[in-house]
Amino acid sequence: MSVHVSSVKTYTLIFLALMVLTAITVFVAYLDLGALNNVVMLTIAVAKATLVVLFFMHVAHATKLIKLVVVSSMFWLLLMFAFTMSDYLTRGWLGVAGK
């Protein structure tokens, strides 16, 4: 099996896309979109990260196993976030201090 070699063009395009997304995210930060600000910001960050992972880090051409490692570690992180936040978001629901 030989290694996949991406073209310089691919890399350059990804680079440009990342720069453009950075510019957009800075620009959007100055608009008042209410709660949408965070959504846009995070969506752009996730998009940028995905580009880096897929192309700079070659996951687009990697084995299934590596894709699995990438996806499952992200998933694990989300589990940690979700379960911990479940505590913070439901504290006080019972209306009894500290329960």
Place this chain on the structure above:
Amino acid sequence: MSDVAHPGLAHHFESYEQQRQSASLGMWVFLAQEIMFFGGMFLAYMVYRSRYPLAFIAGSHHLDIGLGAFNTAVLIGSSLTMALGVRAAQLGRRKAVVLFLILTLILGSIFLVVKYFEYSEKWDHHLIPGKHFHFEGEGKFAEVPQGPMQIFFSLYFAMTGFHALHMIVGVILILYMLRPAWQGKYTPENHNYVEGFGLYWHFVDIVWIFLFPLLYLIGRH
């Protein structure tokens, strides 16, 4: 690929392909570990940002968006040069490998230098958490309590600090790779090391891709 006398083959592997696959899996598993490491801080960020939204906005206004954006561009650029460096190694272009490693090194160092100036500015403004911390909010931030402000800056320093530490390690590793690169040790058959390092460098870039909006761009309007 034949398994006889491959120059980079370690004794306990049967074939170089097996070795290459092992190295890349190993690197990815290492990055999974890194994700969880930074994840702990992102979790703390999430908890406190939902608890003290105003303090986070006030703190964010105290960060220099220009420097942040500049550094983001620098890091993305270094990711590009790194990717090209790996490509050069894959193709066995010795001089290109060296060139791109040096470019990456320079960009990485620029990032660190800018970070240094940002940190020292915080120092001058008493924004280092601890005894001497004092936050002067203006306008609508005049009354933001000091405690949560300290938490914002604690997170800022912890997150960017561990990120910078990773950058420093990266820079050292590049220095370490320059010699073998110059000697032409990285060839189409044998570039695991450069490739693995590339993964690390891109990962550090990704962390910053999240840190930048989360720290610098809150409530700017």
Place this chain on the structure above:
Amino acid sequence: MSSAAATAEYPKKHYLNATQGILSWLLTKDHKRIAILYLVSVSAFFMLGGLMAMLVRLELLTPAGDLLGPDSYNRAFTMHGVLMVFFFLLPVVPAILGNFVLPIMIGAKDLAFPKINLLSWYLYMAGGSFTLYAMAQGGVDTGWTFYAPFSTTYSNSYVMATAIGVFINGFSSILTGLNFIVTVHRMRAPGMTWFRLPLFIWANYATSLVMILGTPVVAIAIALIGLERVVGLGIFDPARGGDPVLFQHLFWFYSHPAVYIMVLPAMGVISELMATFSRKSVFGYRLVAFSSIAIAVLGFLVWGHHMFVSGQSVYTSVVFSVLTMLVAIPSAIKVFNWSTTMYEGSVSYDTPMLYALGFLGLFTIGGLTGVMLATLGFDIHVHDTYFVVAHFHYVMVGGTVMAYLGGLHYWWPKMFGRMYPVFWSKISAMLVFVGFNLTFFPQFIVGYLGMPRRYWQYPDEFQIWNVLSTAGASVLGVGFLLPSFYLLWSLKYGKVAGPNPWGAVGLEWTTPSPPPTENFESIPVVEGGPYDYATGEKIFVLKGKEAHVV
């Protein structure tokens, strides 16, 4: 022991004498030698941790605080917990037994990254040194759980040095896990499919997943504690609006899964022992294999059961409680599968088997009390009492340590080529079993009575149970000390064991004992399952030469 042993010869060239000199050990990349390095250092830490336990038990003999001062007592149990958990129980099975047999079992010459394996050991030693330094300076008194804000603001002990030690040691653990994962994926011999892997491999694989995904979180949590103490960051500081409960989340996100790091490899050992000493394949192989993975995965979703009274939201507690109950099911499955493995088997009473059977009984009690603790209404009474202390010693000592000793007695002849005295080893197994129960069973009772843990003195009415416990601990101590004598003795004077003293199947028993540095002359081809006793066929083919089984 099978008759094969009597005629065996000690091989001339093997991994122990392949190269000479202390440097050849300190710079070795051979997984077997690294296992021996771990064996020596982990045992030392165990002795030290045991010594601390003895101090704790002696102090608790009487209700008044007469032997130690409160500060010394607090340091004793903290050092006991830190040493035992981070420097003994986490590495003990994977880094000693796993390192030694994992590559051989799957037909590989070494782990995927031998240098990183050695680095793991150095990190372990570095972490250990920091901890020992802290201890020599006067110790730490935060409890092994490092709860903020006590650890960050109020404690006057060597928290920082210990935190650095634990932090570094975490990376040792991570690298071991990384090595195992890659090795199991990439280094299996031809024909060694996933469902031909011995269950010990499955267990270690599952463990490695936990090491990779959990350890970094405790590393960052401890790092933040250290930074809060030294540079004044304020992430968990209630005086600045921080939430100390957040630290508990981060800590237990790792430290609950960590208890499965401690027990899963031990469970793998038990699977091997039950098969070998019943001369039969493990009942329901696939179910046991999947249970390991299920425990590793589900084990991540239950950490909040340590926080039922911490001020965590009640609704979150409910979710954690039910998930904890669910994670107990795969363990239950395993216990039943192991027990029924003996059914229709050919059961021997060799020392490793005695340990394995001890494990079954004690782990069952430990596990059942664990499920009791997961019951919300019950935990609010027994949380942070000796009931919890009894629970975790039952699973950790009665479970993991028993399994480790079983595994050590099982693979000892493979590691050093010689047998230990059978009589003494059986005596020691009995002493451990009896001493253990005497030490820790009374703690269930005194715990339910309400004796809080980490108490240096206690009301008089609890004394009777504490006396029993201290008495048991001394028996237990003797039980643990004995092996170090006869095992060392056997290195020189033991009977030559031969390649396969137990008549076991499994690739590791096809190599000479001790094995040569490269394990196999050539990579074996595997043609059968891991526990094919009944067929009596040869299942491994070495190029040119056939290996015998049974």
Place this chain on the structure above:
Amino acid sequence: MSGIPFFPYQASTVAGQVDALYFVWLAVSAVFSLLIAGMIVYFMVRFKRKSEDEHGREVHGNLMLEIAWSGIPLVICLAMFFWGTKVFFDVSRPPADAVEYFVTGKQWMWKIQHPSGAKEINDLHVPVGVPVKLTMTSEDVIHSFFLPSFRIKQDVLPGRYTSLWFEATRPGKYHIFCAEYCGAEHSRMGGSVYVMPKEEYEAWLSGGLAGKPPVVAGQELFSTMACSTCHMAGPASRGPELHGLFGSDVQLASGRTIKVDDAYLRESILTPTAKVVAGFEPLMPTYQGQLTEEQLNSLIAYIKSLPKLEGAAGQQAVAAPPATGGEG
């Protein structure tokens, strides 16, 4: 106490429930442990190895058995989960008429304040048969208030309130322990809870323990701390109306609504700007460091006692708080 103790006293309404859980679990554990032990011993004897080269007969598995031993423990666990959760909620939810005591933990003592204002250290006197709610906080590290004979405990955290409730059923003297490790004297941070018949309790209270009821103390603080300058109700008020605030929903400037509980009141006083009420400027100064935990408790007790006003009642109501039970 004579003889060898096996079980703690049952001295609260929930103690019996917790013990019932315990006994059922003990029975389940005994059954399963004996089952496993029995199997082991039987198989050991029955299938003892007879000759050196004997090997076992292959039995690969049995689907029905495996389903049984996954299913039965599962059912038992789920049943115990539901039961345990029910008990847990009973222990977590104080009855509406519970009498509120304040507990402050501090290295290494418990400071306790009765609704009447009486103060004690490390001891807690309570009447039998009356639901009691403890609202607790800590001045330094995490502690945990543990009453084994009542089968309850709750961590006590700095910077936050937690609570615990019980109804004592049996007069007597029982242990109070600190169950969360808190430093050198952790094992001495305890005392006794004295459960007394009602009349005795009243008598004990009138035994000259000084102190003002928290509501009264709070009312005084409200004016000495100048709270009343801003919170005086009426259109001229710079701060929001505090009458009927507790338990209501407040709209915040950030757009969120929040339910007013102890934690919110505490935060509003200590770091007022953390959650600004919609329609108000963040004028209120912080009181962090200017109030002791007890004073804070009193202020909160006072604010909680303010009834909802009908119509535009105005200043008077603030000046004259409702009379509350209990004399000092």
